[in-house]
Amino acid sequence: VMYWNKSILLAYTLIVFFNLSLLLAQQPGDLDISFGTNGKVVANFSNASFNVKSQAVQTDGKLILVGEINSGLSTKGFVFRLNTDGSLDTSFNTTGRVVHTFVEKFEVIKLQSDGKIVVGGTFNNDVAIVRYNSNGTLDTGFALSGNFYNSDINNPPTSQKTINDLEIQTDGKILGLTTLDIVAGERDDIGFRLLANGIEDTSFL
Numbered sequence: 001v002m003y004w005n006k007s008i009l010l011a012y013t014l015i016v017f018f019n020l021s022l023l024l025a026q027q028p029g030d031l032d033i034s035f036g037t038n039g040k041v042v043a044n045f046s047n048a049s050f051n052v053k054s055q056a057v058q059t060d061g062k063l064i065l066v067g068e069i070n071s072g073l074s075t076k077g078f079v080f081r082l083n084t085d086g087s088l089d090t091s092f093n094t095t096g097r098v099v100h101t102f103v104e105k106f107e108v109i110k111l112q113s114d115g116k117i118v119v120g121g122t123f124n125n126d127v128a129i130v131r132y133n134s135n136g137t138l139d140t141g142f143a144l145s146g147n148f149y150n151s152d153i154n155n156p157p158t159s160q161k162t163i164n165d166l167e168i169q170t171d172g173k174i175l176g177l178t179t180l181d182i183v184a185g186e187r188d189d190i191g192f193r194l195l196a197n198g199i200e201d202t203s204f205l
Helices: 006-025
Strands: 049-057 063-070 075-082 097-099 105-111 117-123 126-132 147-149 165-168 174-183 186-194
Touching: 063 117, 075 117, 075 126, 105 165, 117 165, 126 174
Parallel strands: 049 105, 075 105
Antiparallel strands: 049 063, 063 075, 063 105, 075 097, 105 117, 117 126, 126 147, 165 174, 174 186
């Protein structure tokens, strides 16, 4: 017959419950309560509604999100960056966020190996690609003052187009995927490529 000392039994019980609580706290899919407030981040831009369309994680763990913000009068593309704890990164454009003056929405984001941020969306029924420096300012050495627009890609221009996807090659060139209306009611995919400086690569057929 085995007799248990009450203090030993109590210590053993506490150890079991402690280990069980650690196991339960580390279940995949649980909210990370160290992020934001109890695992969630709620943000607003001047009482406007906004939708997040794409996101990317930097090598330092910071999170960048892009999408569209609707003030009720107009729709603009936005970018904002969070620290690893979910707080706004105020080193990014001094406020943690950027609202583009012209682009109606951003659909996709890609990060370059040098930390620059490439986002694609729509401007005036045309594809738009914008590149930001890692601090949130426009990269004025890219295309036209940081912005690429080209209606030649999207003929006819009467129906709205947007960037469906972007990829950055190892040589810095940017591949884009959009759509083209060839006949009424039929939409086809079309690819294009930009040089690393944001100028359309005419060698890409």
